[in-house]
Amino acid sequence: xxxxxxxxxxxxxxxxxxxxxxxxxxxxxxxxxxxxxxxxxxxxxxxxxxxxxxxxxxxxxxxxxxxxxxxxxxxxxxxxxxxxxxxxxxxxxxxxxxxxxxxxxxxxxxxxxx
Amino acid sequence: xxxxxxxxxxxxxxxxxxxxxxxxxxxxxxxxxxxxxxxxxxxxxxxxxxxxxxxxxxxxxxxxxxxxxxxxxxxxxxxxxxxxxxxxxxxxxxxxxxxxxxxxxxxxxxxxxxxxxxxxxxxxxxxxxxxxxxxxxxxxxxxxxxxxxxxxxxxxxxxxxxxxxxxxxxxxxxxxxxxxxxxxxxxxxxxxxxxxxxxxxxxxxxxxxxxxxxxxxxxxxxxxxxxxxxxxxxxxxx
Numbered sequence: 347x348x349x350x351x352x353x354x355x356x357x358x359x360x361x362x363x364x365x366x367x368x369x370x371x372x373x374x375x376x377x378x379x380x381x382x383x384x385x386x387x388x389x390x391x392x393x394x395x396x397x398x399x400x401x402x403x404x405x406x407x408x409x410x411x412x413x414x415x416x417x418x419x420x421x422x423x424x425x426x427x428x429x430x431x432x433x434x435x436x437x438x439x440x441x442x443x444x445x446x447x448x449x450x451x452x453x454x455x456x457x458x459x460x
Numbered sequence: 461x462x463x464x465x466x467x468x469x470x471x472x473x474x475x476x477x478x479x480x481x482x483x484x485x486x487x488x489x490x491x492x493x494x495x496x497x498x499x500x501x502x503x504x505x506x507x508x509x510x511x512x513x514x515x516x517x518x519x520x521x522x523x524x525x526x527x528x529x530x531x532x533x534x535x536x537x538x539x540x541x542x543x544x545x546x547x548x549x550x551x552x553x554x555x556x557x558x559x560x561x562x563x564x565x566x567x568x569x570x571x572x573x574x575x576x577x578x579x580x581x582x583x584x585x586x587x588x589x590x591x592x593x594x595x596x597x598x599x600x601x602x603x604x605x606x607x608x609x610x611x612x613x614x615x616x617x618x619x620x621x622x623x624x625x626x627x628x629x630x631x632x633x634x635x636x637x638x639x640x641x642x643x644x645x646x647x648x649x650x651x652x653x654x655x656x657x658x659x660x661x662x663x664x665x666x667x668x669x670x671x672x673x674x675x676x677x678x679x680x681x682x683x684x685x686x687x688x689x690x691x692x693x694x695x696x697x698x
Contacts, residue, residue: 348479348482348483349487351487352479352482353479356475356482359475360471360472363471364467364471367467368467392487393485393491394491394495395488396488396489396490397489402499402511402512403510403511403583403585404499404502404509413499413511415491415492415495416498416499416512416514416515417494417498420520420523423512423516423587424524424526426589427527427531427589427677428530430531430681431530431531431535434534434535434538434684435534435537435538435541438537438538438541438542439541441542441688442541442542
């Protein structure tokens with residue numbers, strides 16, 4: 347039986363992938379990409395969870411054996427920032443595409459110039 | 461219709477395959493190998509109470525350096541992609557009085573809270589990236605509430621570069637003192653703050669690096685917003 351957190355994370359990844367595969371509007375594809383990133387981050391975080399333990403901040407009575415794994419959280423901190431950076435770059439490419447072709451439909455853009 | 465059905469079938473297959481792989485990774489059980497070492501030694505080795513920021517800045521400092529580089533390249537790339545001769549704000553109307561007055565009142569609170577987050581990165585949840593993003597939201601609020609607002613580019617871009625150079629400089633001082641890049645010289649060599657773990661003046665170079673990262677992230681995200689919110693004036697060519 348798979349955990350509900352894993353199920354939710356996989357579902358988010360699949361929903362994002364579905365948007366990227368089937369949508370024709372570039373902005374909708376970017377929304378799909380962001381949803382996929384969120385799913386991957388949720389999956390990483392839930393792998394590090396240990397049942398009944400608290401956040402890895404060792405102050406006020408939280409000792410080392412009462413905290414969850416800090417490494418996935420550090421990895422996700424990096425992944426979130428990289429996701430924001432790629433999204434910002436992709437959005438500015440989308441702005442440029444709209445100004446040049448006056449459309450955001452990927453199939454029309456492909457038809458306009460090879 | 462066929463395309464969508466095919467996509468759904470393929471995705472269900474991928475999902476089944478992923479779920480099958482994750483059955484071998486039990487949820488909620490102790491799987492720590494290196495994590496245990498970090499948790500047990502974080503207080504003596506780095507002085508930080510927050511294990512995540514100690515891992516991010518101290519144990520795996522190279523990751524953060526690469527992350528800062530990625531953000532810098534993204535900010536530069538956005539600037540290069542949206543570069544135009546004449547840039548003007550495209551806002552048509554000023555915000556309402558309630559909006560502008562509220563923005564003026566909220567601004568110092570948001571800035572102060574952002575600075576609080578990145579200064580206390582070694583004690584509380586947060587650190588340089590969330591703090592910097594909070595500071596950037598303050599500038600975003602100014603951009604959205606006022607028609608004429610624009611950041612001072614002569615201050616912002618040098619500040620961004622200086623914060624990045626400061627991070628590398630802290631690492632290079634560690635190379636000179638301790639023998640490897642990003643060596644925590646304040647904690648290991650100077651022994652500064654050894655007696656007050658859990659208070660503000662502890663944790664070696666983590667607060668210093670996180671302050672620099674906070675300034676860098678705040679200015680970078682503000683720069684991205686500034687580039688994206690501007691348009692060519694009406695009637696201008698390419």
